[in-house]
Amino acid sequence: MAVPKEVTWLRDPHTAAKHDLLKKYLDAWAPILLSRHEMATYAEGFAGPGVYKAGEPGSPVIAHGVFADALLRHPKHLRMFLMEKDARRVQELRRQMARAQARQTEHVNQRLNIHIDEGEFHPALLERLRTSGALDQPLFVLLDSYGGPDIPYSLLKDLAAHDRVEVMVTFVPGFLMRFAAKHEGRRQQGDIAFGGQDWQAVFKQPSTEKFTFLRDQYRGCLQRAGFTHTLYFEMVDEGGRRLYLIFGTKNDKGLEKMKDAMWNVDPNHGVRYRDPKDPNQQQLDLDWDPDTAALRRILRDHVIDSPEGVTIAELQRFALLETVYRPAQVIRSVRQLRDANAVATDTTRVTGKTLVLPPRDDPPTSSPAEQDGLW
Structure with a gap:
């Protein structure tokens, strides 16, 4: 002005x-x-x-x-x-x-x-x-x-x-x-x-x-x-x-x-x-629980650029530092991406942490830990 x-x-x-x-x-x-x-x-x-x-x-x-x-x-x-x-x-x-x-x-x-x-x-x-x-x-x-x-x-x-x-x-x-x-x-x-x-x-x-x-x-x-x-x-x-x-x-x-x-x-x-x-x-739209389509696009691109995989905690920090979204909005967005075969997830037995990976050619499957909602 x-x-x-x-x-x-x-x-x-x-x-x-x-x-x-x-x-x-x-x-x-x-x-x-x-x-x-x-x-x-x-x-x-x-x-x-x-x-x-x-x-x-x-x-x-x-x-x-x-x-x-x-x-x-x-x-x-x-x-x-x-x-x-x-x-x-x-x-x-x-x-x-x-x-x-x-x-x-x-x-x-x-x-x-x-x-x-x-x-x-x-x-x-x-x-x-x-x-x-x-x-x-x-x-x-x-x-x-x-x-x-x-x-x-x-x-x-x-x-x-x-x-x-x-x-x-x-x-x-x-x-x-x-x-x-x-x-x-x-x-x-x-x-x-x-x-x-x-x-x-x-x-x-x-x-x-x-x-x-x-x-x-x-x-x-x-x-x-x-x-x-x-x-x-x-x-x-x-x-x-x-x-x-x-x-x-x-x-x-x-x-x-x-x-x-x-x-x-x-x-x-x-x-x-x-x-x-x-x-x-x-x-x-200004809403505490907004449409997260933009966040899903951003997370998908970030995962594709990280072929070795990214943990949920790392994605939450990425969302905090690099986007307008909140860390709490990441988990549901990753689940939606996985269900759409836009990313893959894998929970390692050694650390118990879930890695989010670029999509695989075969249909996605969930590990027991992921199904239980541990991440």
Whole structure:
């Protein structure tokens, strides 16, 4: 979206879905961390005014409500660092956060500290996090920009240097595709965001492949920065407009919880996902028990590329790290593939583990262990 000129603006379907996702993830993130640590921190680089034109809460207010509830159960400490460069929005954000605090008890307000700063988010936010010691504690950073290449690669690298930092970045390829081809300044912005010029090969890609190419380049950018686990998925609204949310972490549990949150997003927001690894690019309805045809295609291709066989545990980890699906959806998908003779399975007597193999020429048979549902 273009940078709004008014203090507040209408919330679009993308934003509603992102906020729903954020809330559901923080609902899991905060209690887990507060049960293990004395302090956790949440930060935003594009905090906005904290409210939308029709009165819906912005992400800082949503996060504050989640943290307040978590602190009632886990009396530890949380901090929020919020950056916004528009002075009018800073004023409104302070008003909204004061209202949020007024709804909470003194106990919560003593343990939930809010810091609102006016100015460009970089490098001010990083310096704020560094001097406060937040980089050495559990930290979630939301970088929900307006869609341009606003997040420097150097910032991602600085954040990823710390093991307990997670980020969620909004990436909109359309900006670079529209403006960078003919505008050197925009290309330079892209170089800063990607940490190099490899992304510029997008201009040589077929028009149908440009979005996918930039998406893969940006995911690689987060991985090069140091986020070993990245979850990226496409959001498509009713008008066909696309953006990508890129989540970066070094923690398996964080990745799993983000997927749980993703599949719980309210479908009424009019947004659906597509798994980037699915060659058919099937749109996925937001449902806790969705159509897994795309997952079956992805698993089948992965097994065919692994002629020595893949264990169920390895397929579940593959699904966790490489797809939008959850590990719990793998077992049923493998059974369906086996029943359709798209893969074969074999349980070894030595380890008791089931190997999933490329399909055999002869009809599939199940071992007693498989029939008993041990895997």
